[in-house]
Amino acid sequence: MTSSNRPSISFEFFPTKTEAGHEKLLNVARQLAGYQPDFFSCTYGAGGSTRDRTLNTVLQLDGEVKIPTAPHLSCVGDTKAQLRELLNLYKSAGIQRIVALRGDLPSGMGMASGELRYANELVEFIRAETGDHFHIEIAAYPEMHPQARNFEDDLANFVRKAKAGADSAITQYFFNADCYFYFVERVRKLGVQTPVVPGIMPITNYSKLARFSDACGAEIPRWVRKQLEAYGDDMQSIQAFGEQVITEMCQKLLAGGAPGLHFYTLNQAEPSLAIWNNLGLSR
Ligand code: FAD
Numbered sequence: 001m002t003s004s005n006r007p008s009i010s011f012e013f014f015p016t017k018t019e020a021g022h023e024k025l026l027n028v029a030r031q032l033a034g035y036q037p038d039f040f041s042c043t044y045g046a047g048g049s050t051r052d053r054t055l056n057t058v059l060q061l062d063g064e065v066k067i068p069t070a071p072h073l074s075c076v077g078d079t080k081a082q083l084r085e086l087l088n089l090y091k092s093a094g095i096q097r098i099v100a101l102r103g104d105l106p107s108g109m110g111m112a113s114g115e116l117r118y119a120n121e122l123v124e125f126i127r128a129e130t131g132d133h134f135h136i137e138i139a140a141y142p143e144m145h146p147q148a149r150n151f152e153d154d155l156a157n158f159v160r161k162a163k164a165g166a167d168s169a170i171t172q173y174f175f176n177a178d179c180y181f182y183f184v185e186r187v188r189k190l191g192v193q194t195p196v197v198p199g200i201m202p203i204t205n206y207s208k209l210a211r212f213s214d215a216c217g218a219e220i221p222r223w224v225r226k227q228l229e230a231y232g233d234d235m236q237s238i239q240a241f242g243e244q245v246i247t248e249m250c251q252k253l254l255a256g257g258a259p260g261l262h263f264y265t266l267n268q269a270e271p272s273l274a275i276w277n278n279l280g281l282s283r
Contacts, residue, residue, distance in 0.1 A: 001195075001259045008197060008260030009035075009281060010070075010170075013061075013267050014043045015053035021267075025057070028269045029065045035276060036283045038260070039097055041070040041137075046103025047077030055086065059093055070137065071095065073126075074103025075116035080125065083116070087129055097135040099170065100126055120157070123164040138162065140169040140196050142183035143176075146217035155186055162187070162194045169194055170262045173201035173218050175245070177252040184257075195259045200250060202263070202271030203228070203242025205235070239271070247278040254279070 062069040148154035
């Protein structure tokens with residue numbers, strides 16, 4: 001929740017490769033800015049593959065679109081000197097929030113390298129370098145990170161990362177509110193009070209979603225999968241059904257105490273806004 005007790009709402013973008021894509025992203029961001037979200041965030045290609053594009057996008061969204069924008073920053077494949085340089089650039093530009101991650105190196109970039117191996121080390125590094133300047137967000141995995149040895153290990157890792165100095169967390173997306181409630185209950189029992197904001201993925205395209213969900217360990221419930229499969233190429237029905245499923249899950253999450261929602265927009269405005277409007281989140 002924000003200080004006014006309303007849910008905190010944020011929208012995530014990815015930096016684009018082309019000028020046309022970037023223009024489209026800015027237009028989407030301007031449209032979403034009209035809804036007065038609490039912040040935007042912009043992803044970072046682990047290993048620095050989007051270093052300049054993430055930096056430029058963040059500065060433009062923050063400075064021109066005028067919504068506080070959080071860069072994502074990952075530590076695999078980057079040296080401490082490279083991370084320090086980015087942190088200083090963001091700090092001097094007045095950026096106040098950062099999403100601290102380990103990251104996944106894109107295939108073809110070899111084995112994970114870099115001086116920091118896990119996100120908890122990055123959180124410690126940011127605190128050591130910049131004190132309390134940044135509000136630090138970390139990632140949470142209610143359905144377990146796909147590379148974790150087991151759920152208990154992953155919980156312990158989350159606790160270590162939170163205690164390293166995180167202010168709040170954003171989850172990997174999921175389609176089952178119960179896994180979120182269980183995760184939050186478990187971390188509270190382990191003494192961590194860090195707010196955990198659900199990451200919300202609107203459903204717009206079944207085949208892409210299925211591929212991506214397999215990779216990141218998000219389970220699509222069988223009844224949702226079967227219904228989406230039955231729609232075949234009927235994108236309109238997929239989107240209408242997806243909107244209903246995600247809206248109902250968000251209602252359940254907010255009613256059950258989730259402090260906000262973080263939308264994975266995939267650089268599109270309409271799917272997130274449809275859910276926003278269904279939830280009556282207008283400010
Ligand atoms: P960590 O918390 O470091 O965990 C990674 C794995 O290591 C887990 O299995 C954990 O259990 C284990 N682990 C953690 N600490 C230890 C330890 N000390 N010893 C042994 N095992 C340990 N990726 C990007 O590349 N760019 C992005 O911009 C990006 N944005 C994201 C935003 C959100 C909200 C989320 C949820 C994910 C994002 N990701 C992004 C994906 C993320 O980088 C991957 O999921 C990555 O594999 C893990 O990152 P993490 O920060 O959660 O890692």
